[in-house]
Amino acid sequence: MSVRRLHAEQPESFAFSKDSEKLVKFWLGKYPKGREASAVIPLLWIAQKQEGWVSEPAIRHVADRLGMPHIRVLEVATFYTQFNLAPAGEHLIQVCGTTPCWLRGAGELKKVCESRIGPKGQVSADGKFSWVEVECLGACANAPMVQISNRHGDDYYEDLTAESLNAILDVLARGETPAPGPQSDRKTSEPAGEAVTLTDKSLYDGSRAKPVKLPHAASPAAEAAPVKKARPSAKKAPAKKGGGE
């Protein structure tokens, strides 16, 4: 895991907006008095949704609000990679670069981001986009994929190609919301291509099995040797009468 530091440039202050305050109150209401610190992750998340990232003043504000030492909230914010410690674009594109996505073309998706947005972590000139590479997001069956986060939510876009990612960025740039989920013609993570059905008898009747040559078999005849019948068990000795030895 890489070292995560606060951004070099920080705003003067932070305050929750009116809408964010409603969410803060909701989350604080979930925990008993004296346990307000339990709401640290939701409050940091609300701050991030409001600003697009978690600044140092936001960390202090959340800590003060929850009666926690600043260092404790800093630890949480720097531990979880889901918290952005640097300004992000209105839409943050998180490209999964872990093996299944990589093998299915994540490299092409990164090239699209580089050419349209700029280097990793940099906000585009119009402030609309930034992108980062992340580890597996748990949608490997629909690789390659990206998560796109903005004020309205965090959506997965799956079964991507360079072309479909470009189309999604076009829609976002127009201020519209592209439909999330697989960008191919399959539903969720159903098998791609021909349907596989478990009612196919050949899955169970052995007809698909390939003959196996056992390494110790002397000859094909030996392999096919019939199983010997079990020897009849020895007759039981008649039980002795009386208990004397």
Ligand code: FES
């Ligand atoms: S490897 Fe990309 S979602 Fe799992």
